[in-house]
Amino acid sequence: MATVDTKKTKGPAKTGPVKTAQARANRALPPGYARSRGKQVQELLDEETVEVPWQLRHSEFTYLGSAPLSREHYISKEWAEREIEKLWSKVWQLACFEQDIPEIGDHIVYDIVDWSFIIVRTTNNEVKAFYNSCLHRGRQLCENQSESANSPEFRCPFHGLSWNLDGSLKQIPPSIEFDFPHVDKKKFGLPEVRCEIWDGLVFINIDDNAEPLLDFLGDITKHFERWPFATRWKATHTAKVIDCNWKIAQEAFMEAFHVLATHPQMSIGLLGGDGSNTEYNIYDDGNANWSRMTMAPPMPNPNLPYELTERELIEEMFYRGESVSEMGVQKMSGSINDLPDNITTRKLLADAARARGTPGFVGLPPTDMELTSAIQYHIFPNISPWPGPIFYRYRPYGHDPDKCIFEIMMMVSLPKDQPRPPAAKIKWLGPDEQFGSIFNQDVENVARVQRGMKAAKPPGHLTLTNYQDIKVRWHHRLLEKWLNA
Numbered sequence: 001m002a003t004v005d006t007k008k009t010k011g012p013a014k015t016g017p018v019k020t021a022q023a024r025a026n027r028a029l030p031p032g033y034a035r036s037r038g039k040q041v042q043e044l045l046d047e048e049t050v051e052v053p054w055q056l057r058h059s060e061f062t063y064l065g066s067a068p069l070s071r072e073h074y075i076s077k078e079w080a081e082r083e084i085e086k087l088w089s090k091v092w093q094l095a096c097f098e099q100d101i102p103e104i105g106d107h108i109v110y111d112i113v114d115w116s117f118i119i120v121r122t123t124n125n126e127v128k129a130f131y132n133s134c135l136h137r138g139r140q141l142c143e144n145q146s147e148s149a150n151s152p153e154f155r156c157p158f159h160g161l162s163w164n165l166d167g168s169l170k171q172i173p174p175s176i177e178f179d180f181p182h183v184d185k186k187k188f189g190l191p192e193v194r195c196e197i198w199d200g201l202v203f204i205n206i207d208d209n210a211e212p213l214l215d216f217l218g219d220i221t222k223h224f225e226r227w228p229f230a231t232r233w234k235a236t237h238t239a240k241v242i243d244c245n246w247k248i249a250q251e252a253f254m255e256a257f258h259v260l261a262t263h264p265q266m267s268i269g270l271l272g273g274d275g276s277n278t279e280y281n282i283y284d285d286g287n288a289n290w291s292r293m294t295m296a297p298p299m300p301n302p303n304l305p306y307e308l309t310e311r312e313l314i315e316e317m318f319y320r321g322e323s324v325s326e327m328g329v330q331k332m333s334g335s336i337n338d339l340p341d342n343i344t345t346r347k348l349l350a351d352a353a354r355a356r357g358t359p360g361f362v363g364l365p366p367t368d369m370e371l372t373s374a375i376q377y378h379i380f381p382n383i384s385p386w387p388g389p390i391f392y393r394y395r396p397y398g399h400d401p402d403k404c405i406f407e408i409m410m411m412v413s414l415p416k417d418q419p420r421p422p423a424a425k426i427k428w429l430g431p432d433e434q435f436g437s438i439f440n441q442d443v444e445n446v447a448r449v450q451r452g453m454k455a456a457k458p459p460g461h462l463t464l465t466n467y468q469d470i471k472v473r474w475h476h477r478l479l480e481k482w483l484n485a
């Protein structure tokens, strides 16, 4: 059994100028169709030992050109105002999860820019959303953003007018009722905002004429039939105001090739991959507002200046590893010689997840890919659900293009018959508090991106890659469509 030369593997792996047949073949391909060295995600799926779901085989890509992207999308106050007028006032957006408001009377506040809405469970089967503004002199009826609460009514703290959960007026305090003779109490209900639910996710839309939610979402709903949210429990929910535009924060999670420079500790100093074998999909079927990326699971990095075998990588990761706890990898006992000859790193990790009995994919025989890779969907404009437990949301911070709200939720899949604890309440992190580990590197990075973009020599256009930035380009393509409508 060969062992890894530790001189080669000390610290982050260095990538080298490897000339391969693939590199030559790439030069002959049309723009956007060149790929990194090494096995691609679809080739890895060919090696699965359980049935591969059609969702993972639904791999679409369309070249969207190589044009530069204007930095104004991120730094211009005028652009941010156009987004408010043309996007946030008209698009379906995630307000909360049904599990945030499980009991009648449970309600939560969702804020977006200057708008504020109360999302309330009115019956066991109904959720409604109201403008969070008193009809008397306009005070907010509910205050705590994202803090769910329960009450049998909405009573304004200013002068005491109150409304029922269904929005109808409950009472004008008797002592002041004499002064409201001009008010038709039957017509003095709280104005509603469109509110529709997909699989436990509660969306609102300020536009009364918007298409139905499910039409907007398109075929992503079919993809998530395999990973339903109804079986998930929101175990954690963390939020932080960070110093960049909401799109810069989001786009830090729309590609994985920044792992090479931003997260060199991942996959044991990049020996297990540098993100360049990630698959990117955009679903350009005329109705799609979503995209996906699938990071290849740990495997010998094909960009090393020397060949690394699966066994050598396994030995380094599981038998010698000292710095891999962030990846959830534990040092293995015993000898590597106990492992089958054809063992792969991903198979070892996937089987370990199965053995723990917490694969997070209840009711499925999950593939190695689902258990060991980061599969991330993005639903336009601002959420990213994973088949795995992670879920992101990004929101503008008021009218300020230089700030945003970034939220990370852990949506854990639980067996249907297992009682689930209450959904986690949102925990707001202060300026000096951090999300932890790898996320901190992203959060520090995105603030520097915002700053650097503003510092660029005009016009300061951005030069995106043809393939690996395709989700970023697609997102801006959709955004421009909305802003120009």
Ligand code: FES
Pocket: 134, 135, 136, 137, 138, 139, 156, 157, 158, 159, 160, 161
């Ligand atoms: S502002 Fe709400 S009761 Fe007066």
Ligand SMILES: [Fe+2]
Pocket: 252, 258, 259, 262, 263, 442
């Ligand atoms: Fe990152």
